[in-house]
Structure formats: structure tokens, C-alpha cells
Amino acid sequence: MPANELAALIGRIAATDGVHPTAIGPVTLYRSSMASEPCDCVYEPALCVVAQGSKRVLLGEEAYVYDPSHFLLVSVGLPVVGQVTTASSEEPYLAAKIDLDLGQVGELMADAPVAIDAEPPGRGLTVSTLDPPLLDAVSRLVGLLETPRDVPALAPLVLREIAYRLLTGEQGGRLRRIAAEGGLSQRVARAIEWIRRRYAEPFRIEDVAKAARMSPSTLHQHFKAVTAMSPLQYQKRLRLQEARRLMLVGGLDAAEAAYRVGYESPSQFSREYRRAFGEPPARDLARLRAAPSPAGA
Numbered sequence: 615m616p617a618n619e620l621a622a623l624i625g626r627i628a629a630t631d632g633v634h635p636t637a638i639g640p641v642t643l644y645r646s647s648m649a650s651e652p653c654d655c656v657y658e659p660a661l662c663v664v665a666q667g668s669k670r671v672l673l674g675e676e677a678y679v680y681d682p683s684h685f686l687l688v689s690v691g692l693p694v695v696g697q698v699t700t701a702s703s704e705e706p707y708l709a710a711k712i713d714l715d716l717g718q719v720g721e722l723m724a725d726a727p728v729a730i731d732a733e734p735p736g737r738g739l740t741v742s743t744l745d746p747p748l749l750d751a752v753s754r755l756v757g758l759l760e761t762p763r764d765v766p767a768l769a770p771l772v773l774r775e776i777a778y779r780l781l782t783g784e785q786g787g788r789l790r791r792i793a794a795e796g797g798l799s800q801r802v803a804r805a806i807e808w809i810r811r812r813y814a815e816p817f818r819i820e821d822v823a824k825a826a827r828m829s830p831s832t833l834h835q836h837f838k839a840v841t842a843m844s845p846l847q848y849q850k851r852l853r854l855q856e857a858r859r860l861m862l863v864g865g866l867d868a869a870e871a872a873y874r875v876g877y878e879s880p881s882q883f884s885r886e887y888r889r890a891f892g893e894p895p896a897r898d899l900a901r902l903r904a905a906p907s908p909a910g911a
């Protein structure tokens with residue numbers, strides 16, 4: 615199925631702008647009739663396919679652009695900045711996000727053993743060419759939403775096929791490394807989850823390294839290879855993004871939000887917030903509240 619047919623399919627199901635959860639739990643659809651402001655979020659392991667329009671994601675200082683010819687693959691939880699860059703009322707941004715079950719990837723590896731390459735961990739986020747077999751599988755999965763009675767029987771099969779297509783495709787090595795029990799990539803993923811559960815608490819790098827079963831120096835090296843950040847930079851980004859959300863959505867003032875995410879000094883929080891987002895909290899929030907809501911994926 616060509617990308618324009620997938621766009622027509624998503625356009626029928628997601629008929630209004632916004633985020634559309636679906637009857638297939640791992641599948642979320644997105645629609646936006648205009649380009650968006652940059653939006654902070656944490657991407658979980660997922661396949662993101664754009665059927666129409668384009669989007670840019672920033673991981674640290676690195677930019678990743680994907681469109682109907684390219685998919686975004688995320689293999690670990692990463693704090694990023696996303697922005698819909700191409701969209702209009704005539705040709706809205708249309709996209710599908712499919713959450714990845716890394717346990718299922720591991721099962722596929724066990725069913726059809728494949729070699730785990732010895733390359734060091736790479737980025738936990740990448741853009742790759744969308745080939746016809748993967749596009750066809752994604753289209754069939756989204757198409758099941760138009761025949762709800764088929765979802766329970768067929769959706770698990772197509773989700774498994776998508777995992778197989780990714781595992782045997784251009785980015786298969788990335789998934790194999792992250793799903794391989796005891797591998798470096800999986801240990802980095804364990805460190806990422808350790809920090810995410812405790813992001814508001816101070817920690818020593820030795821504690822994270824112990825949880826990941828790595829030496830501090832090895833953890834630092836491979837953590838940065840996967841996330842483009844050091845463990846402390848990763849924690850800081852999570853803190854600032856959550857503080858921004860608490861102020862924007864929860865109505866907290868800057869001092870309370872800073873305290874909630876682990877800052878003891880409001881002045882330090884304000885400095886780091888401005889460095890991360892370009893403006894002090896009050897001015898940044900006023901701009902965000904005036905901007906249209908962004909679409910995800």
C-alpha cells in the first residue's frame with residue numbers, strides 16, 4: 615500500500631486534529647493541520663511512520679527528520695524535542711505511532727536465532743528508509759481499525775510481523791542489541807530506567823553503574839553513545855521537561871515546580887531552564903500557551 619493510501623486511511627480514522635488513541639492498544643494516530651512549535655516529550659520504544667507531512671525531532675543537538683519515505687525508530691526512553699514541520703489544512707500532518715514490545719523482539723530472536731553483532735551501542739533513536747514490506751504491514755494494522763471485529767484475532771499477528779520486519783531490516787542490529795539479554799545496549803537501557811524512576815532524587819554515578827552492572831567509565835561512554843547525553847545531563851533534561859509540564863498543565867509556579875522535580879535552588883532552576891528553553895519560565899510559558907497544541911509521533 616503506498617503512503618498516500620495510508621494517509622487516506624489515517625485521515626478517515628483521525629478526522630480531527632489531535633492525538634487519537636485506538637482500539638489497538640500500541641497504535642496511536644496523529645493529525646495536525648498546521649506546523650507546530652517545538653514540544654518537549656519523552657519518546658518510548660516505538661516505530662513512528664508519517665503518511666503525510668514531515669516532522670523533526672531533536673535529541674540533544676542532533677536533528678532527525680522523517681516523512682512518508684522515512685520512519686523513526688526509538689529503542690529506549692529518550693527526552694526529545696519534536697516539531698511538525700510540514701502541514702496544512704489541505705494536506706494535514708498524518709502519522710501513526712506503534713509502541714514496540716521489546717519482549718516480543720526477544721521472542722522472535724529466540725524463535726529464529728540471529729547473530730548479535732559485537733558493535734558498541736548506537737543511538738537509541740534513528741531515521742531509516744521506509745521500505746514497501748514495512749509500509750504494507752503498518753497499513754494493514756491501521757486498516758484493521760475500520761473492521762473492529764478483526765482486531766482481536768489479527769492485530770497481534772500484524773504487530774508481530776512489524777517487529778519481524780524491523781528485526782530483519784536495516785535497523786535490525788539496533789533492535790537485536792537492545793533486546794539481547796545482558797548486552798551493553800540492554801544494560802544502558804537498564805540505567806536509563808533507573809534514572810527515570812529516580813529523576814527527582816540526587817544520585818551518584820556509581821549507583822547507576824551498579825544497577826546497570828557496568829563500571830562508571832563504561833556506563834558514561836555507552837550511555838552517551840545511546841542518548842547523546844551523560845547520565846547527569848539526561849536527569850537534568852527529564853527534570854526540566856517535567857517542571858515545564860507541571861507549570862503549563864498543572865498551574866504550578868516556577869518555585870513549586872522546581873522543588874517537585876528535585877531542585878533546591880530556584881535561581882539555579884531558572885538559569886538551567888533558560889539555558890535549555892531559551893527564555894525564563896514566565897516568558898516561555900506565555901509563548902507556549904499562545905501556540906497551537908502540537909501533534910505527537
